[in-house]
Amino acid sequence: MTFRLYDTVTREVRDFVPLEEGKAGLYVCGLTVQSEPHVGHVRSGVNFDVLQRWLRHLGYEVTFIRNITDIDDKILVKSAEQGRPWYNLAYAMHRELDKAYAALNVAPPTYEPAATGHVPEMIELITELIGKGHAYPAEDGSGDVYFDVRSWPSYGELTHQGVEDMEPATDADPRGKRDPRDFALWKGWKKETEPKTAAWPSPWGPGRPGWHIECSAMAGKYLGHAFDIHGGGVDLRFPHHENEQAQSRAAGRPFASYWMHNAWITTSGEKMSKSLGNSLTIPNVLEKYRGIELRYYLVAAHYRSHVEFSFEALDEAAKAFQRVEAFLERAGVSTGSTTGVAGELPEAFVTAMNDDLGTPAAVAVLFEAVREGNRADDPKPHAAQVLAMLDVLGLDPADPAWGGGGDDAKLTAAIDALVSGLLEQRAEARAAKDWARADAIRDQIKQAGIEVEDTPDGPKWTVS
Numbered sequence: 001m002t003f004r005l006y007d008t009v010t011r012e013v014r015d016f017v018p019l020e021e022g023k024a025g026l027y028v029c030g031l032t033v034q035s036e037p038h039v040g041h042v043r044s045g046v047n048f049d050v051l052q053r054w055l056r057h058l059g060y061e062v063t064f065i066r067n068i069t070d071i072d073d074k075i076l077v078k079s080a081e082q083g084r085p086w087y088n089l090a091y092a093m094h095r096e097l098d099k100a101y102a103a104l105n106v107a108p109p110t111y112e113p114a115a116t117g118h119v120p121e122m123i124e125l126i127t128e129l130i131g132k133g134h135a136y137p138a139e140d141g142s143g144d145v146y147f148d149v150r151s152w153p154s155y156g157e158l159t160h161q162g163v164e165d166m167e168p169a170t171d172a173d174p175r176g177k178r179d180p181r182d183f184a185l186w187k188g189w190k191k192e193t194e195p196k197t198a199a200w201p202s203p204w205g206p207g208r209p210g211w212h213i214e215c216s217a218m219a220g221k222y223l224g225h226a227f228d229i230h231g232g233g234v235d236l237r238f239p240h241h242e243n244e245q246a247q248s249r250a251a252g253r254p255f256a257s258y259w260m261h262n263a264w265i266t267t268s269g270e271k272m273s274k275s276l277g278n279s280l281t282i283p284n285v286l287e288k289y290r291g292i293e294l295r296y297y298l299v300a301a302h303y304r305s306h307v308e309f310s311f312e313a314l315d316e317a318a319k320a321f322q323r324v325e326a327f328l329e330r331a332g333v334s335t336g337s338t339t340g341v342a343g344e345l346p347e348a349f350v351t352a353m354n355d356d357l358g359t360p361a362a363v364a365v366l367f368e369a370v371r372e373g374n375r376a377d378d379p380k381p382h383a384a385q386v387l388a389m390l391d392v393l394g395l396d397p398a399d400p401a402w403g404g405g406g407d408d409a410k411l412t413a414a415i416d417a418l419v420s421g422l423l424e425q426r427a428e429a430r431a432a433k434d435w436a437r438a439d440a441i442r443d444q445i446k447q448a449g450i451e452v453e454d455t456p457d458g459p460k461w462t463v464s
Contacts, residue, residue, distance in 0.1 A: 001354045003058060005229075006304060008237060008259040009158055013356050018228050019257065024060040025227035026052060027219040027256070029236055030112065032069040033093035034078050036281045037100045039294070039309060040265040044233050046295055047262040047303040047357075049106045049394060051231070054353050057392055065222045066109040067215060068094055070116050071208055073171075076198060086198055087116075100282040103291040104298075105394045105401040113218045115209065119200045121217040122209045125251060126185045134250040135185055138176025143188020143205035146172070147212075147243065149181050152250045158259065159238045169239065171210060183243050184210035212243035219244075220253060230256035234263050234304075262303045280309070292395060292402050293318040299393050300363050304356075320367075324386065325397055327370045330453065331383035343384030345392065353392070362389065419450060419461050 003016045018024050028048045031041055045066075052064045070090040079086040094114075101108075126145055129135035134151045138144040149155045149163055156162055168180035172187060189199035189206040199206040209217075219227065225248075232241065241259065248255040267280075285294060288311075297317035301307045346369065352361035366389045373382030390396040422441055429438035445452055445461075452461050 001351055003054075003354045004356055005258060005260060006356050008261055011160075014258070016228075016258070018060070019226060022059065022061060024055045024062045024229065025223040026055070026062060026064045026229045026231065027215070027223055027227060028064070028066045028109075028230075029215055029232035029240065030066045030068050031097060032072050032074060033090045033097060034072065034074045035093060036283070037093075037097045038282065039280045039285060039298075041097075042100055042104055042106070042282060043265050043298055043307075044231070044262050045101050045106045046104055046298045046394075048231050048260075050299060050303075050359065050392075051229075051260070051357060052107070052109075053392055053394060054357060062110070063223060064109040065219065066112055067218050068097075068112055068114045069211065069214060070094065070114045071198060072211060076194060086195065102401070103282060103286055104295045105291065105399060107394070111222055113222065115214040115218070118214070118218050118221065119209060121221050122213045123186075123202050125213060125217050125220070125247070127203065128251045129185065129247060132250065132252075134247070136178065137204050138188075140173075140176040142173065142176050143186070143202075143207050144172055144176050144184055145186035145204055146177055146182040147185055147247050147250075148178060149183070149246070150179055152246050154249065155246045156242065158242045158245050161238070161242075183212060183239060185213045185247070186210060212240055213247065215240075216244050216248045216251075216253075216255070219255070220248070225253035225255070227256060229258045229260055231260040231262070234261040237261055260303075263306045265307045265309050267309050285314075289314060289318055290402075292397065293321050296321040296393075296395055299359050299395065302356075302358065302360050321395070324366070324370055324390070327373055327379070328383055328386065328397065331373060331379040333380060333383045333387060343381065343388050345388050346385055349389050349392075359393070362393070365389065366393075415450075419445065419452075423452065423459050423461075 004013045005016055006013050016024075026048070028044065031037065048064075048066070052062050055062050071086070075086050075090050079089040082089065126135060129147065130137070130145070133148075135145055135147050138146065156166070163181060166181050168174060169177075169183040172184035174180050186202060186204055187207050187210055188204065189196075189208070198208055200208060219230070230241070230244075237259075245255055282294075294314070297314050298307075300317060300320075346365050349362050349365040352358040352365060355361070366386060369382050369385045369389070373379040373386065376382060387396060387398075391399075422445055426438050426441040426445075429435075429441065442452065450461050452459050
């Protein structure tokens with residue numbers, strides 16, 4: 001079955017046909033690093049991590065670019081409120097974001113460009129747009145440069161809107177605009193209110209790039225003027241992605257062939273955000289749940305489905321994933337006494353993933369394999385399939401990303417050796433019908449917090 005994905009522009013699920021056979025170019029809008037990341041922020045990271053893992057499983061050579069916006073109005077305002085340089089705030093929050101991604105086993109992209117490192121490319125693109133008659137410097141002397149939305153007849157095609165139905169752009173002072181819907185490509189430096197470090201030289205005077213031009217320039221630099229998939233949160237469709245597409249194509253760059261958008265995580269029906277005061281930062285959530293449990297919670301829902309966050313739902317997800325881990329422990333193929341080897345993916349799992357990353361159906365196949373394994377005389381073949389599915393979803397408990405390697409692995413091996421020795425002594429006592437000694441050894445193991453289960457393949461232990 002061909003991999004198919006939902007394209008925002010056509011509003012239908014389409015066969016994925018890459019521009020270059022065997023290769024896939026993916027650009028995802030990353031975060032504006034203004035504050036600590038919350039659960040709503042990292043959903044996009046997890047969803048598109050699953051996408052890149054699946055594309056690689058299908059045999060594609062993936063170039064995955066995910067940017068960082070490290071200069072922005074909000075960053076300037078928050079840094080001023082906190083009495084710190086804007087670049088210090090952006091750097092600190094970028095590091096927090098990296099920690100959050102690592103805690104959820106989100107693999108690093110091929111490259112993560114920062115906006116401040118690509119100002120020359122943005123100036124070049126703006127200059128092209130002015131030369132083609134699609135942009136103009138403001139006549140009020142502000143140093144701003146705007147995209148002329150009425151110069152591009154296809155403006156609004158991504159979100160299926162007409163210009164007359166759109167609200168005015170709010171990213172710059174409207175006084176220098178020909179049309180209130182025109183959006184800023186370059187923002188002139190406001191020396192009375194902005195630090196000098198937040199301005200770069202340009203043909204239009206010192207200033208900084210507008211938000212939308214950043215992604216067009218960075219995507220073009222690393223993926224080329226035409227690439228396969230552009231992704232991001234559903235809230236970015238307008239104006240951000242609409243503006244990206246318009247300015248790129250107006251400059252003669254074909255830009256993205258497919259547009260993918262993940263849905264929100266909501267609380268009380270509203271988008272999770274800092275402004276609503278209902279955000280849940282990743283460090284706080286990870287005080288109560290393991291990273292692998294939070295990732296499972298995010299993966300189990302389809303990327304285009306809105307998720308109403310609650311700790312009750314996260315509790316249920318954590319317990320569900322723990323049942324998977326318990327099965328792997330009983331089968332002896334997880335982080336316990338032996339290391340498992342992944343098997344072939346079930347056909348139903350492949351079908352689900354090829355259907356627009358159908359992770360809910362894929363997770364259902366995963367649990368069916370667990371149920372069958374629990375009923376089987378030999379659970380290992382089923383466990384091997386489970387491991388293969390977990391690996392695709394980034395949920396393999398044995399993955400070193402979850403902290404199972406290094407000292408933890410050595411500690412597990414040491415405990416296994418000690419417990420195995422005691423179990424051998426217990427087996428010898430039972431063979432000699434020395435029941436008192438056998439019971440004493442069993443109690444000694446139990447008092448250490450270890451549960452032993454007798455199976456047809458011999459005793460298996462888990463930490464209780």
